[in-house]
Amino acid sequence: MGTSDFLKMLFGFLNSEVKYAVLRNFESLPYRNDSRDIDIAIEKVDLKRIQLRLIALIEKCGWSIVTYLNSDRLVTWVCGIVQEDNRVELVQLDFFFHTSVFGIVLIENKKILEHRQFNGEVYHADKTFEFLDKYMYDRAVGVAYPEKYIQTRLVVKDNQKVKQLVAEVFGKDTLLACDKARKKELLKAALKWNFKRFGLGVVAHYWQFEYYHIKNYLCSNTGFSIGFTGPDGSGKTTVIDLLIENLGDVFRKAHVYYHFRPVLFGNLGEVAHSAGVKKEVDRNYSQPHRGGKTGKVSSMVRLLYYSLDYIVGYWLKVKSVTRITRLVIFDRYYTDIICDSRRSRIYLNPKFLYWFGRLFIPSLNYNILLTAKTKTILSRKQELDVADIEAINRNIDYLASKKGYYKVLNESTPQAAVQAILSYIFENQHKKNLKLLK
Numbered sequence: 001m002g003t004s005d006f007l008k009m010l011f012g013f014l015n016s017e018v019k020y021a022v023l024r025n026f027e028s029l030p031y032r033n034d035s036r037d038i039d040i041a042i043e044k045v046d047l048k049r050i051q052l053r054l055i056a057l058i059e060k061c062g063w064s065i066v067t068y069l070n071s072d073r074l075v076t077w078v079c080g081i082v083q084e085d086n087r088v089e090l091v092q093l094d095f096f097f098h099t100s101v102f103g104i105v106l107i108e109n110k111k112i113l114e115h116r117q118f119n120g121e122v123y124h125a126d127k128t129f130e131f132l133d134k135y136m137y138d139r140a141v142g143v144a145y146p147e148k149y150i151q152t153r154l155v156v157k158d159n160q161k162v163k164q165l166v167a168e169v170f171g172k173d174t175l176l177a178c179d180k181a182r183k184k185e186l187l188k189a190a191l192k193w194n195f196k197r198f199g200l201g202v203v204a205h206y207w208q209f210e211y212y213h214i215k216n217y218l219c220s221n222t223g224f225s226i227g228f229t230g231p232d233g234s235g236k237t238t239v240i241d242l243l244i245e246n247l248g249d250v251f252r253k254a255h256v257y258y259h260f261r262p263v264l265f266g267n268l269g270e271v272a273h274s275a276g277v278k279k280e281v282d283r284n285y286s287q288p289h290r291g292g293k294t295g296k297v298s299s300m301v302r303l304l305y306y307s308l309d310y311i312v313g314y315w316l317k318v319k320s321v322t323r324i325t326r327l328v329i330f331d332r333y334y335t336d337i338i339c340d341s342r343r344s345r346i347y348l349n350p351k352f353l354y355w356f357g358r359l360f361i362p363s364l365n366y367n368i369l370l371t372a373k374t375k376t377i378l379s380r381k382q383e384l385d386v387a388d389i390e391a392i393n394r395n396i397d398y399l400a401s402k403k404g405y406y407k408v409l410n411e412s413t414p415q416a417a418v419q420a421i422l423s424y425i426f427e428n429q430h431k432k433n434l435k436l437l438k
Helices: 003-017 044-060 109-114 127-140 147-156 160-170 175-180 183-198 201-218 236-246 248-252 268-274 296-322 334-339 350-360 374-380 386-400 414-437
Strands: 020-022 037-042 064-070 074-082 088-096 098-101 104-108 224-229 255-259 327-331 366-371 405-409
Touching: 003 044, 003 088, 020 109, 037 044, 037 109, 044 064, 044 414, 064 201, 064 414, 074 414, 088 248, 088 414, 098 127, 104 109, 104 127, 104 160, 104 183, 104 201, 109 127, 127 147, 127 160, 127 175, 127 183, 160 175, 160 183, 183 201, 201 296, 224 236, 224 296, 224 334, 224 414, 236 248, 236 327, 236 414, 255 296, 296 327, 296 334, 296 350, 334 350, 334 366, 334 386, 350 386, 366 386, 366 414, 374 386, 386 405, 405 414
Parallel strands: 037 088, 224 327, 224 366, 255 327, 366 405
Antiparallel strands: 020 037, 064 074, 074 088, 098 104
């Protein structure tokens, strides 16, 4: 089922079952989605009531819940499907419980829902709250109201409800005064209003915000990470670029790309040169397999050095991204050390490297082993000889037998490989998210 039919089913269900309001960019719904995401105001208790039936509807349509974020102010479901013609379609649903910042409530949903309107297809916020939801949040985090929504502002700038709520929460008599105010000043006023409105409930709101913030940082239940490993000529770069393109607006700007490792620390040769331990550094990076074979001691030193980068870098660079609905992609990861020892110059037993990684190296959510037949690889690139390719493929086959690795033979088109990879990821993400939702 395509996006249009999926959205018709979704909003048909919402229209009959729950009180909600699309906050903005609703004009083309449900026939098409012209924005990156669909922001929906809904009471938390109502979403909980319809959640299981909503999941059943998504599954009935053949879609999957690819990412799931649960925070103090919203729940996000990124729903996706890989079509038979290899097209990937995604819809991000953001269910907002209130407009808030750091646990400080700016607008309660009941006000938005009291004034919702129906255009014959979907319920949506009226112009007043369409403007205020975005404007008050942006000002509270210290950014300007987007120019692309300027027409909405012009429509409501003299509206009494707008002036009343801005004065009540931010203590500013006009929008111009609010435009010029500092973030700290506005948050202080909003916090004062929160104490008047909720009393000591403000403390509960703040700790709820902190709880979800910490939980989402430590637990991989929001965004996800993918690592690609394979011999030169397997098509990794092409497949990665095509995968990002297939993920469309939802992830095109919401992803981070790394090569081999997080790179908190520099290349070992460069570090040794800077410390005066090594006189010269071979910087011929266009030939990654140029280095000679190293002994076990040297290999172990390299392993420990790069392992530190993987461990610390994971918590600082990877988890900081995947804690929200974002994607981290590695072109090669620790698995490359296991599969291609010449590249990293870590000449240790692949089985030892595998178990070392299991014990000490943070695992990515998905480890894709991308390869092809020796003849195919040689026809694409001449960087490796037959023996090298076959040695790497033997290590790939070893890893493919282990849990957490997925082998893809890239023999036909890159799009076919991307379809296989995304189908695998979507299926597993859906299973993982169902455990969290049910």
